[in-house]
Amino acid sequence: MSLDNSVGVVVPQRVCFNEAMALKSGAVLPGFELAFETYGTLNAARSNAVLVCHALSGGHHVAGVYADNPKDLGWWDNLVGPGKPLDTDRFFVVGVNNLGGCYGSTGPLSANPETGKRYGADFPMVTVEDWVAAQARLADHLGVDTWAAVIGGSLGGMQALEWSLQYPERIRHAMVIASAPKLSAQNIAFNEVARQAIISDPDFYGGHYAEHGVVPTSGLRLARMVGHITYLSDSQMGEKFGRQLRHGEHKFSYDVDFEIESYLRYQGDKFAGFFDANTYLITTKALDYFDPAYAYNGDLAAALARAKARFFVASFSTDWRFAPARSREIVFALLHNRRHVAYAEIDCDAGHDSFLLDDAHYHAVLRAYLENISI
């Protein structure tokens, strides 16, 4: 792999916050740690910081590689780096693993200070609002009063939107990509299937699987398989796999016959090998609960009235999980409030996953928007 325009070798950092944090659910975390990475340099005016928010399976490792694992490329490395659309020669870019995550931030795998054992299922539910509140503490720690931009795709886009509502003075540009102002019933339904797959795994043990020295691998694997179906478009799946047979003939068995089965199993196995099941459960619930209009009788325009940021909103033509119409809801609610907004509906065949790809037009649009952000 070429390391041109790469931020190169990066080192994850950690910060510990000892002050308790009241969560939206009513639970209180006595304190917490966040794992994060930074790329580029914070300028003297502290005006060039950009926060990258991750989606369901991402984390703080946004760009670059690790010295001890040069194959572990950041999840949005195609976007972030010197000369890339989110240019680290110009911006100070921050990636963070959210609260409840499983890559180093305090979460279900961490020790519960009250018991000394892992939290497991006792880790409180966290919401998008809680994540943003925790990210704000990270911003304080880094000396960032105001983000030049907060950017994210999917669930990450929801965090960018939430930043504009929770801390309207601390964000100049909200970049909301392949996202939605709330999940639809169909979205929640897919999440529920994924959760039930995990919870009904005999190795789940009510979420305390760690104490039993096991992992609900088959549940996690199923959850990821269902997820992957929703990330891809029908047409792309058809193009990529079609009805291709693994063995060139029908085997009349439940082993892999069709290539798509092989793909889903591979993705499921890979994911179940590193992701924590409780984090998966918590994260899907955070998605389900996110609905800034909920406190405004469903009136999204009223909910967005307090936003002050300029917005960039983008959707992808073949994304049926967070379809373009969902992004347009955000756009028109912003328009109602007379906010600045640029909205691009990008032609890309890859469904919801498009936001992670480096489609030339998509990246040109991102680059153009980011270049116009003053620092």
Added chain:
Amino acid sequence: MNFTAKERERFDFAVIANWIPPGERVLDLGCGDGKLLRYLRETKDVIGYGVEIDHESVLGCIRNGVDVIQIDIEGGLSGFENQSFNHVIISQALQAMHATERILCEMLRVAEEAVVSFPNFAYRANRAAIAEGHMPVSEDLPYEWYETPNVRFFTLADFETLCAKLDIEIRERRAFDEAGQAVSDDPNLNGSLAFYRLGRKA
């Protein structure tokens, strides 16, 4: 013909800007790369939004720092609220749309006034081309018939008949020949490009 493309553009912009009071909220349908909105922002301090369907044009808007919304207006302006703009502009784009009546009505739903500009098919030189047996290619109708994005070919007289049918009030009209000279005598014959300021009949 006497104009460079850039001068031509500025001339169009100036005619439209003349109808836009400073500080207004403006919606530009089929806004291209956002140059008109940028011009109106710089000269009239308007708060402008563009609507565009073409990908490269949307990219151009974003490069120009213009607020743009990428949607297809053939389906109407359903996301836009009633009377949420002072002026809505459709500059030399109406002839490239199918849903002519719908968009005219929608424009006067979302804004107090509409500004419409379009090439006049009945311009003298265009009539001459037809008389010679060819589809016209001119300053304001610059495409060959086989590559034109235009789908509606109409005249000042046709447009005014449609406005009457839709109860749209014509508040002002200006027409110009290919050299950019204002035309007052028989604009349906002598005007190559027409500009209208439209409102709802009281």
